[in-house]
Amino acid sequence: MTENEQPKDGLSGLEWKDGAIPVSRRFDDPYFSLADGLAETRHVFLAGNDLPARLRDGFHIAELGFGTGLNMLATRLMWAATNPSGTVHFTSFEAFPLSAEDIARALDAFPEARAVADDFLAQWAKGQRHIELPGLVLTVIEGDARQTLGQWQGKADAWFLDGFSPAKNPELWSADLMAEVYxxxxxxxxxxxxxxxxxxxxxxxEAGFEVTRLPGHGRKRHMTAGRRA
Incomplete structure (x- = not known):
């Protein structure tokens, strides 16, 4: 254990790097970028889906991997800053949901996101997974996405593919699951x-998307984006 690491928490399945960054023991991978996770979310998921230009009332975002809810909160911040009325729908598929306490601790690293998280956290702590927030309706579908996505009746205008690293969590990046995303x-x-x-x-x-490689965030040279024609 390095001096920057904290003792592992056997109850939550997390360890905390630098006391602030949650790392999954199951996948040995952090829940967000070590180099400003909020900036990465905005670069990869918001800009990567051209959301500043596309978000509108009724727009539906879907996500593989809810994690700490940082992507949802970044979306909420963008929507509130640009559209005072209307509702965005956000559906996320998550196999291993974190506790409200762990989410709150993780979000403390991002004061901007944490400032708008209290109403979400209050409902999450009560076990609610369909959560109505000002300007955004969140639904988190628990379970293995390889089973739950195929049963979902919705269709997304934009996808955030945010599972753990493909090398460590290959199940969330399989060809069959990407076909379901399409x-x-x-x-x-x-x-x-x-x-x-x-x-x-x-x-x-192969699923049918037009796929483009784009500049990544921070030290990552590349990321991926695409469109269904």
Whole structure:
């Protein structure tokens, strides 16, 4: 254990790097970028899906991997800053939901996001997974996305593909699951992800997406985005 690491928490399945960054013991991977996770979210998922230009009332975002809810809160901040009325829908698929306490602790690293998280956290702590917030309706579907996504009746205008690293969490990047993502995407809908792994890009292309490699965030050279024609 390095001097920057904290003792592992056997109850939550987390360890805390630098006392602030949650790292999954199950996947040995951090929940957000070590180099400003909020900035990465804005670069990869918001800009990668061209959301500043596309968000509108009724827009539906879907996500693989809810984690700390940082992507949802970044979306909420963008929507509130640009559109005083209307509602965005945000559906996330999460197999291992964190406790409200762990989410709150993680979000303390991002005061801007934490400042708008209290109403979400209060409902999350009560076990609610369909949460109505000002300007955004959140639904978190618990369970293995390989089973739950196929049962979902919705279609997304934009996807945030934000599972743990493909090398450590290959189940969330399989060709079959990418095909389900495509099937649950509106015509003209998009996806974005931080990873540029070749097998992930090939699976997305084989599913039917037009796939583009873009500059990544921070030290990551590349990321991936795409569109359903």
């Amino acid at each position: 099937a649950h995407t509106q015509p003209g809908g998009t996806f974005a992800t931080y990873t540029a792994a070749g097998h992930v890009r090939r699976s997305l292309a």
